[in-house]
Amino acid sequence: MTRALLTLTARQLLGRRRSLFIVLLALIPVLVAAVYRLAGGQTDPLPIEFAAGILDTLVIAAVLPLTALVFGTSALGAEIEDGTAVYLLTKPVARWRIVLVKIAVAAGATIALILPPAVLASVIVLGGDEAALTPALAGAVAVGAVVYCALFVALSVRTSRALLIGLAYVLIWEGIVPSIFDVTRWISVRQYMLGTADLISGAPRDVLAADLGGGPALIAAACLTVLTAFAATRLLQRFEIGQRL
């Protein structure tokens, strides 16, 4: 049953138009990296700084949240919207299992579509040296994809406007607020990702501008994921079929 749910969700998510859009989105860092490379010998900004810049401002702050938003809100939200959630919820599958499968598939799809282009972009900029950035990138993308997808799956069970609210959250809370108020770094997925990347790469902290240490970042990310998955399960348990049109 779980396997059927997994393959079904994957097929729903990786539909033609949606994947095409995500692939185009994911290729933006590659494009920027190629422009940087074609512009020739760079001293300002240095390749490592530029790669970290792409990683932070493009992948971590824009491409990944938007991808996770699209996949996270449609993994369960599209079923609710289309009315096929009825068939899902009347099957003898525990609600927590449904939630976990949806989060896992959305996060998996996000990682699968985002990570290869991101790695390609960093390789193009760095030209093979400074290989430490690639595992850091992978770790950060994995952490961010799981936390964001958990959040957006929970949000899509709660409201039919999950996409818009999620966008406002990503752009305003993750984008603007941490630069003004320092405390919010504890509840910012972007900072969890930067902290993780920082922990793995072992680069000096100012290269990635992480405000949060790697350990605390991972603990906070894990807590947030468990909490939101729990909340999504509760919401789905109380979900009444046909309550939303």
Place this chain on the structure above:
Amino acid sequence: MTAGPVPRGTIYDLGYEGYDGPRQGRRYAVWSLYVLSLRSAFGLGRGALPKVLAFGLVTVALIPALIQVIIAAIGPEEDFSFVQPHEYYDFIQVVIILFTAALASDLVGSDRRFGTLVLYFSRPIRWADYGAAKLAALATGLFAVTLLPQTLMFFGNWLGAADAWRWAETNAVDFAPIVGSGLMISVTFAAVGLLTATYAARRAFAIISVLALFLIPFIVVEAITDISDDAKYAAFASPVHVMRSFTLVLFNEVPAIDLPWGVFILAAFAYAAAAAALLLTRLRNSV
């Protein structure tokens, strides 16, 4: 069985009567569509959530202006400046983009999804009227996040100034650029947003496409603009950059891109005109 004379046409006469009241015509229909669109943009006549979203975004757009005005009024510092008029849109550009994406997808999307378009065109309005009404409604809605905070800040600063006459003498020149840039940004964003939203079948796709159209060129241009001198021309592919440079030119500031100022004025008008023209063509051809 009732007795007495049987009225004529018992079966088929349902009591319908002809309409002989005033007929208000095409102009009134367009006006009604405009008012209806504007109301629904702010969630009036709809559920709670659209209201919260629209007014929430307007509130966020007002926050920098409020901070500026309040601190300038009560703070000890003379000539306190937290945010200047020419950089206000940089502060809240994300809000403007979100507002455009949310409203544009609602304004043209729901008519298509629910099949109500045919109802509009059974009234005496034309395709161009429909597009113009929607465009005007969205642009007017956008004033709430462009002109409103700016004028609030202008008059708030004026009232809070120690010497109102002196303040007016030095700052009154800002008023025309505030109105000009607010109008240009609202109309351009409305036209580009509506045009994009008409291509998406589902609400979610419409929101994401409008957002992507504004944000992705913006991010790319920001990332490559330092790399080489030729990269600056990429800014013309980014509506946000064109509007930003236009605003700076109006305020007599120097845009980050090193080109003559007339170019930005032309580019901004070209954007607005092209997007509006494409929107009307698109609507005309799309049934």
